[in-house]
Amino acid sequence: MNQFKSSFGNLLKASLIVFLLALPALLSAQAYNTKTFEKNIKAFDKRDSIEKVQPGSNLFVGSSSITNWKDVADYFPESYVINRGFGGSKFEDLLYYGDRVIMPYKPAKIFIYEGDNDIAKGIDTETLIKQAAMLRQRIAAVFPKVPVVFISVKPSVARWELKDKYVAFNQALKKYAKKEKLTAFADVWTPMLDANGEVFKDVFLPDNLHMKPNGYQIWQKVLQPFLLKNKK
Secondary structure, eight states, X not given: XXXXXXHHHHHHHHHHHHHHHTHHHHHHHTTOXXXXXXXXXXXXXXXXXXXXXXXXXXXXXXXXXXXXXXXXXXXXXXXXXXXXXXXXXXXXXXXXXXXXXXXXXXXXXXXXXXXXXXXXXXXXXXXXXXXXHHHHHHHHHHOTTOOXXXXXXXXXXXXXXXXXXXXXXXXXXXXXXXXXXTEEEEOOSGGGBOTTSOBXXXXXXXXXXSBOHHHHHHHHHHHGGGSOOOOO
């Protein structure tokens, strides 16, 4: 009987992994636009064919706040850091492309920044938390011992009118992360506000959405304790 239970458990686990890895195809079947970021992903493929990524990285993925942090490795000199952000992305995009921007790298820790564009596009918090959970489950199925850090959505001048929605999402994401194993929440929202609760205006580029180096310096202080010190 114990052998049967063990076999059944292994079969169930294997079935879950197969389902999670097949998720991109399921999303595609639901009218996902597979061409939106294909050029970005192929650029990663080309780069990887030239520069081989070693296993064990602190992997950063997500939308343009990650994409534009091109010198992220310089902010964490004691850590092995790689950046695979693609600007304009949402949780659904990272779900679809996870097998190409997360899984191949065999990271030691994964940092995720999504939700910023999602909320701006009108996607509600409940949907986003479900997508975040689905992404976390996919990662756990492939890398059961790899920690994940969800980075909170940042405040910005350009999207300040969405403040309440961003705050609600950040609170829900923090609550979700707290109950999941090997999952953490990094709050970059709070330190980007002044004493009056207003977003700092001098940390943004002219578009008032993307950050200058002094904005990333705030992120550096928040994220430093989360990074693995594994510089080779």
